[in-house]
Amino acid sequence: MHGGVSHVDTFDPKPSLTKYNGQPLPGSFGEGLITSRIDFRKALMRGSPWEFHRCGQSGLEISALYPHLSGCADDLAVIRSCYGDAFDHAPAIYLRSSGSQFPGRPSLGSWAAYGLGSENQNLPAFVVMSDGAMKSGAGAYHSGYLPAVYQGTVFRGGKSPVLHLASPEGIGEKSQRETLDLIARMNKRHFAEREEDSVLDARINAYELAFRMQAEAPEAVDISKESEATQKLYGIGEPMTDDFGRKCLLARRLVERGVRFVQLYHGTNIGDDWDDAHLDLHGSHTKMCKKSDQPIVALLKDLKAHGLLDTTLVVWSSEFGRTPLAEGKNGRDHHPYGFTTWMAGAGIKGGRVLGATDEFGLRAVDQPKTVHDMNASILRLLGMDHTKLTFRYQSRDQRLTDVHGEGEFTNWLLGA
Amino acid sequence: MSRLVSQIWGQLHRDYIVKSFNEDKPYDRFVKETIAGDELFEDPEAQQGTGFYCVGPNRDMLYKVEDVNRIESLTDFVDTTSSVFLGLSVACARCHDHKYDPIPQRDYYRMQAIFAPFQKNRVFLHYNNARGYDLAENTRNFKLYEYAAEIQAIKAPYQAAIRRETIAKFPKDVQDAFHASEDERTPTQRRLVEQFSPRFNARDNEVMAAMSAADKERLRRVEQRIVGLYANYQPGPFSPALTDVGRESPRTYVPTKGVPPPGEEVGPGLLSALGGKDIPDPPLTSFTTQRRSALANWIASADNPITARVIVNRVWHYHFGRGLVATPSDFGSRGAAPSHPELLDTLSADFMRDGWSLKKLHKRIMLSAAYRRSSKPAAGAVDKDPENRWLARYSRRRLDAEEIRDAVLQAAGTLNTKMYGRPVVPEQTPEELYGMSQGLGNAWVVTADKAEHNRRTLYMISRRNFRMPLLEVFDRPDGVLSCSRRESSTTAPQSLSLLNSKFTQRQAADLAETASKQSDPARFIFERILGRVPSNDERTMASEFLAKQTALTSSAQTALTEFARGLLNVNEFLYVE
Numbered sequence: 001m002h003g004g005v006s007h008v009d010t011f012d013p014k015p016s017l018t019k020y021n022g023q024p025l026p027g028s029f030g031e032g033l034i035t036s037r038i039d040f041r042k043a044l045m046r047g048s049p050w051e052f053h054r055c056g057q058s059g060l061e062i063s064a065l066y067p068h069l070s071g072c073a074d075d076l077a078v079i080r081s082c083y084g085d086a087f088d089h090a091p092a093i094y095l096r097s098s099g100s101q102f103p104g105r106p107s108l109g110s111w112a113a114y115g116l117g118s119e120n121q122n123l124p125a126f127v128v129m130s131d132g133a134m135k136s137g138a139g140a141y142h143s144g145y146l147p148a149v150y151q152g153t154v155f156r157g158g159k160s161p162v163l164h165l166a167s168p169e170g171i172g173e174k175s176q177r178e179t180l181d182l183i184a185r186m187n188k189r190h191f192a193e194r195e196e197d198s199v200l201d202a203r204i205n206a207y208e209l210a211f212r213m214q215a216e217a218p219e220a221v222d223i224s225k226e227s228e229a230t231q232k233l234y235g236i237g238e239p240m241t242d243d244f245g246r247k248c249l250l251a252r253r254l255v256e257r258g259v260r261f262v263q264l265y266h267g268t269n270i271g272d273d274w275d276d277a278h279l280d281l282h283g284s285h286t287k288m289c290k291k292s293d294q295p296i297v298a299l300l301k302d303l304k305a306h307g308l309l310d311t312t313l314v315v316w317s318s319e320f321g322r323t324p325l326a327e328g329k330n331g332r333d334h335h336p337y338g339f340t341t342w343m344a345g346a347g348i349k350g351g352r353v354l355g356a357t358d359e360f361g362l363r364a365v366d367q368p369k370t371v372h373d374m375n376a377s378i379l380r381l382l383g384m385d386h387t388k389l390t391f392r393y394q395s396r397d398q399r400l401t402d403v404h405g406e407g408e409f410t411n412w413l414l415g416a
Numbered sequence: 417m418s419r420l421v422s423q424i425w426g427q428l429h430r431d432y433i434v435k436s437f438n439e440d441k442p443y444d445r446f447v448k449e450t451i452a453g454d455e456l457f458e459d460p461e462a463q464q465g466t467g468f469y470c471v472g473p474n475r476d477m478l479y480k481v482e483d484v485n486r487i488e489s490l491t492d493f494v495d496t497t498s499s500v501f502l503g504l505s506v507a508c509a510r511c512h513d514h515k516y517d518p519i520p521q522r523d524y525y526r527m528q529a530i531f532a533p534f535q536k537n538r539v540f541l542h543y544n545n546a547r548g549y550d551l552a553e554n555t556r557n558f559k560l561y562e563y564a565a566e567i568q569a570i571k572a573p574y575q576a577a578i579r580r581e582t583i584a585k586f587p588k589d590v591q592d593a594f595h596a597s598e599d600e601r602t603p604t605q606r607r608l609v610e611q612f613s614p615r616f617n618a619r620d621n622e623v624m625a626a627m628s629a630a631d632k633e634r635l636r637r638v639e640q641r642i643v644g645l646y647a648n649y650q651p652g653p654f655s656p657a658l659t660d661v662g663r664e665s666p667r668t669y670v671p672t673k674g675v676p677p678p679g680e681e682v683g684p685g686l687l688s689a690l691g692g693k694d695i696p697d698p699p700l701t702s703f704t705t706q707r708r709s710a711l712a713n714w715i716a717s718a719d720n721p722i723t724a725r726v727i728v729n730r731v732w733h734y735h736f737g738r739g740l741v742a743t744p745s746d747f748g749s750r751g752a753a754p755s756h757p758e759l760l761d762t763l764s765a766d767f768m769r770d771g772w773s774l775k776k777l778h779k780r781i782m783l784s785a786a787y788r789r790s791s792k793p794a795a796g797a798v799d800k801d802p803e804n805r806w807l808a809r810y811s812r813r814r815l816d817a818e819e820i821r822d823a824v825l826q827a828a829g830t831l832n833t834k835m836y837g838r839p840v841v842p843e844q845t846p847e848e849l850y851g852m853s854q855g856l857g858n859a860w861v862v863t864a865d866k867a868e869h870n871r872r873t874l875y876m877i878s879r880r881n882f883r884m885p886l887l888e889v890f891d892r893p894d895g896v897l898s899c900s901r902r903e904s905s906t907t908a909p910q911s912l913s914l915l916n917s918k919f920t921q922r923q924a925a926d927l928a929e930t931a932s933k934q935s936d937p938a939r940f941i942f943e944r945i946l947g948r949v950p951s952n953d954e955r956t957m958a959s960e961f962l963a964k965q966t967a968l969t970s971s972a973q974t975a976l977t978e979f980a981r982g983l984l985n986v987n988e989f990l991y992v993e
């Protein structure tokens with residue numbers, strides 16, 4: 001969720017905020033916390049405008065913002081004690097995606113692709129779908145010092161889901177094939193005198209693979225093949241849910257076809273964004289939840305129906321939460337010191353909560369979890385040991401979790 | 417605006433680098449200018465070198481965390497300086513003594529102390545125009561501030577009226593909520609205000625529609641004055657640079673876990689394992705700490721055992737695809753041992769004797785028997801030395817990303833060889849620009865002069881958060897962390913990009929256009945792209961291909977374009993051997 005989702009309005013109820021609504025924080029509670037626009041010593045507490053309900057058999061608390069998701073409460077393992085130290089979007093997005101506030105390190109998806117390889121030679125291993133302009137730029141899904149082949153590949157709907165997939169205008173499939181044959185003939189003559197060099201042969205194959213991708217990738221994103229009921233489940237055709245619904249459905253189709261890692265970003269710097277909560281918490285969160293609630297639930301249900309949820313990890317997260325204190329009259333500012341993430345699928349035992357923030361939702365106090373703990377757990381759920389997945393760069397065996405990640409909580413997730 | 421500033425600044429430093437290499441500036445002099453040009457040289461041209469420390473990644477735009485930003489800059493300075501010039505992973509000693517090389521943590525912070533007094537600066541390349549520039553800039557800023565207030569004063573009454581009218585259209589409970597004073601609102605009213613408030617702000621087009629002709633005229637005049645401010649505007653004639661805050665430096669400590677205490681205080685010093693000493697205090701008359709000049713003189717010294725070897729090895733690496741030391745930025749114990757140590761020693765000694773001349777070094781390497789060897793292996797050679805470590809043949813090498821783009825332009829005959837100046841923003845399709853952090857109108861302002869678009873890749877704009885897809889796919893590093901050795905991958909997306917990108921299409925079409933005016937167009941295209949005469953077989957292949965494509969596309973010209981597009985994708989074009 002791009003822009004920052006308020007934890008105290010979604011998955012982390014704080015009755016104290018409502019009780020002391022309009023008052024400053026008591027004593028020294030706000031000391032040492034900084035964020036971009038408010039002063040923690042002066043700003044006033046603000047109760048959530050949404051009610052929380054106990055949902056499912058587990059009684060997991062979810063706010064009225066998520067009417068659909070409330071029905072899946074028993075699938076969700078909620079981590080209420082995430083924290084970080086970056087309070088601006090770009091550093092926080094880099095931190096979440098790569099374990100470093102600074103751009104340039106490989107992202108989680110790149111590490112996953114590097115570690116797991118690809119199951120489908122005709123599709124990329126790491127696919128990204130976003131709403132376009134992100135506050136971090138495309139650096140959020142870069143491969144850093146890992147080889148560029150592990151870079152996140154942006155997918156779109158339509159005939160050209162991958163960049164440069166479509167043949168030039170006016171060049172039909174036959175004509176394209178003819179040009180590819182010319183390349184192949186030239187390359188084979190060239191290779192005949194250089195048979196010791198396997199790289200040349202690899203490039204000959206790369207052109208054949210490219211041609212197959214031209215056929216397969218558009219098929220993968222062609223959702224007209226899905227039944228009407230499925231499309232309806234995702235809210236496709238409805239103005240609010242159409243866009244994210246398509247992305248979620250595409251995600252399922254790609255996972256089905258062996259894509260290893262799919263990352264969806266919801267919200268954009270130049271349109272509707274979770275970050276509109278600066279000025280308008282109520283409006284922004286109402287709108288963004290409306291756009292994403294049904295599609296997310298559809299993805300969970302659809303994965304389950306296809307028997308894929310057991311082997312697919314679903315992670316819902318945001319670069320940070322939002323201040324329990326009001327920004328201006330109607331908003332909430334960025335808040336990285338305590339916020340919520342949830343996970344589902346991959347054998348996770350749902351309907352449970354890990355950790356807690358303090359009485360006012362300010363700091364993660366019980367079982368605080370860093371991004372490294374999160375990434376270590378994700379990698380282990382994907383079948384990898386975060387201390388052993390390394391790449392030699394600048395004379396060091398670099399890791400996604402650097403020297404951290406000791407707070408890994410996979411066992412808790414699995415209920416083991 | 418920040419984009420504009422970074423472009424102006426980055427470009428002058430790039431031009432400085434290009435000039436330095438073209439003029440074959442002695443490498444030791446180049447190192448000195450880079451690390452301490454401000455302390456060692458009067459000439460502003462030479463002082464530009466320190467811009468090296470300003471064009472790297474930084475977070476200067478993030479406020480409230482200035483102390484963290486400064487530490488991160490210092491870390492970057494130490495890490496980059498040591499790996500680039502000394503080929504050492506000093507960075508490893510930031511948190512503890514180096515695990516493999518004799519670099520204690522204390523040495524890391526002695527080196528950090530060298531940069532501790534840094535301050536970003538500007539070098540004005542023309543005599544004494546700094547004051548004039550700043551005066552004009554400040555005057556403009558103050559005026560802009562006044563004009564903005566004037567504009568707001570004209571609009572404010574209309575905005576208030578529109579807001580009142582909009583509120584009046586809503587149900588009574590909403591109206592009451594807004595009219596109630598803030599202290600007296602009920603909880604329900606508070607929620608209503610919160611929910612509706614954003615809707616009641618007047619939009620600019622509504623304000624303009626309601627505005628009287630007289631006020632519109634007033635507005636137009638203010639806007640005219642703003643435009644007038646920039647009538648003679650020119651970007652500042654300065655290059656980014658570094659200097660010290662003064663003769664005194666902030667203190668440097670070896671950090672311990674937790675604060676306080678801050679840990680042991682250390683002074684500036686050079687790496688002890690290489691015989692480096694403490695750096696003494698500067699004379700009382702000095703304006704700077706002269707720490708960086710001590711570092712520069714030490715690194716760029718014939719007595720330093722590493723500096724010449726590191727640069728010689730880098731040059732070798734770029735010519736052969738593999739350095740004599742295969743890890744060009746790691747000469748430490750975890751790096752690769754040199755394959756030909758005596759050769760590296762000899763080349764390094766000759767390099768220094770030649771006055772640290774890189775051009776002479778290039779010539780020496782390129783005239784060597786090893787460089788001129790055929791890439792065809794002798795019988796059995798591949799089995800004995802699959803990686804070609806012993807250089808019995810020349811290792812075939814795929815062109816780098818920038819070389820591929822430049823080579824395509826060269827083959828198409830469209831290459832614009834102009835040097836220096838503003839970075840060029842070439843046309844990219846919206847798909848190619850996907851993921852920009854701003855709207856494309858702001859983030860990617862295409863250079864108006866189309867002739868500029870075909871300049872060498874060096875002169876294309878380079879942003880840390882965006883690589884042009886054609887370059888990215890061919891392993892151009894992302895420009896955040898320094899990269900001593902590129903990948904040379906072979907992937908299907910490379911094929912897709914070089915086949916189908918608008919860039920290839922356009923260049924192929926341009927080449928076909930030129931070719932169509934020649935007596936033998938196919939042969940012309942062939943020679944342009946592959947630099948040789950086609951064989952008889954190849955001629956036959958070409959004419960068959962053209963006939964088929966002409967039939968398929970009903971256009972002889974399109975067939976020629978397809979021929980060019982195809983040949984731009986063949987291995988013979990993409991590999992040097």
